[in-house]
Ligand SMILES: Nc1ncnc2c1ncn2[C@@H]1O[C@H](COP(=O)(O)OP(=O)(O)OP(=O)(O)O)[C@@H](O)[C@H]1O
């Protein structure tokens with residue numbers, strides 16, 4: 001059963017300085033089932049972020065019959081009770097401590113101060129940051145900040161979490177660590193996740209399903225089920241094979257768009 | 272380990288001692304320069320009403336009142352203009368060069384005109400204080416609001432914050448450091464403005480007292496009054512420091 005569904009979504013940006021319209025998304029249809037982890041994979045600039053923002057109700061789409069629904073209800077504005085959004089940057093407010101940042105989204109809810117605190121600690125425990133609850137963002141590392149942002153999204157306890165390259169700004173090693181933490185958290189907590197990345201390894205490691213975008217205009221070129229058994233092992237032969245398969249689809253997507261493939265050779269080198 | 276406060280106190284005491292001794296030993300004229308001990312005595316006499324200073328408390332009170340009025344006006348109008356300029360881009364871009372030109376202008380040149388229109392009393396002096404103090408408040412308010420990281424607002428939008436919560440939970444704390452720095456500098460400038468006006472118009476206030484001391488060659492009293500003016504600035508600065516410690520992270 002689809003929890004979140006987008007049908008025939010198009011998005012045209014008008015560039016006022018050139019008075020030119022650019023079609024960024026063209027007729028994209030997509031759905032995610034309950035507790036499914038779907039990855040949106042595609043070359044830079046193909047409209048993944050735009051699409052995710054439309055799913056979140058943060059950006060409008062063209063009024064040509066397309067629509068986004070959550071549980072059958074149309075999304076027109078942010079739905080903080082249904083959808084949590086995690087950005088590429090951690091976006092922690094520097095004037096709040098770690099725990100107050102985690103509590104931020106709960107402050108609009110009818111919860112007591114103690115309930116908020118308890119909820120925030122629950123998720124800080126999950127990522128092992130309880131000891132840093134009273135630190136300020138400038139006192140923690142980038143990887144820790146991204147964990148705090150993850151806590152802030154999880155603490156909302158929404159059914160759906162949208163993530164836009166949440167680990168994109170981190171080094172490879174931290175990224176892999178956080179990826180496996182996220183995988184185990186999702187197995188435990190059961191959330192529906194739509195996760196944007198352009199890392200093939202991240203897509204293969206995390207996704208139950210991978211939607212590959214092509215660029216200009218952005219379309220979903222192919223939707224692949226990821227049958228690798230969990231827990232997944234990054235260097236295993238099956239894993240490498242699957243990454244290779246994704247790599248080919250991505251190359252196709254680029255060629256279709258008329259752009260030259262930007263790199264040949266090992267797909268893992270391009271993650 | 273010596274604490275900074277202790278080191279500072281020791282430094283001040285040492286300077287005062289050197290000052291005291293060098294004047295005492297050189298036998299410089301009391302009319303040209305006063306010793307710290309004489310200044311302390313003169314200050315004490317003024318405070319207990321034992322000096323011939325005319326209406327000491329009334330005049331000091333008047334200056335403080337001018338300062339408070341001028342600063343309050345500068346803050347209210349400065350914050351308002353800064354906010355409007357930050358949110359209304361066309362107006363902001365149109366006004367910015369004008370405001371910068373006014374800011375760079377040595378305001379003291381306008382004082383005769385102000386005396387003509389607002390008079391040499393409280394209104395004129397407070398007005399001059401506002402004129403000197405307001406620009407830095409305008410600039411910092413507008414800069415503080417404009418340079419808020421747009422991501423802060425994207426996040427609060429995604430969390431469904433309404434306009435009230437958006438203002439109090441995001442915009443205000445995000446702009447606070449820059450705005451508070453503007454308010455602090457604005458206080459210093461307003462004080463300079465008011466004191467300048469006082470010295471140019473010696474009919475009342477601290478200006479009247481300083482005129483009295485210098486006219487009569489009461490050098491220790493003159494020094495005491497100058498230290499009093501410095502004290503006003505330090506007091507204001509301390510108030511802002513404590514505010515910033517509480518509000519700004
Ligand atoms: N607000 C906007 N106004 C005009 N054009 C925009 C706007 N936002 C995005 N675009 C255009 O839409 C296209 C897709 O942008 P988007 O950020 O969705 O790409 P992306 O797939 O997320 O890329 P990346 O992987 O680099 O993050 C880009 O070509 C961009 O120029």
Ligand SMILES: [Mg+2]
Pocket residue numbers: 048049050164
């Ligand atoms: Mg993007």
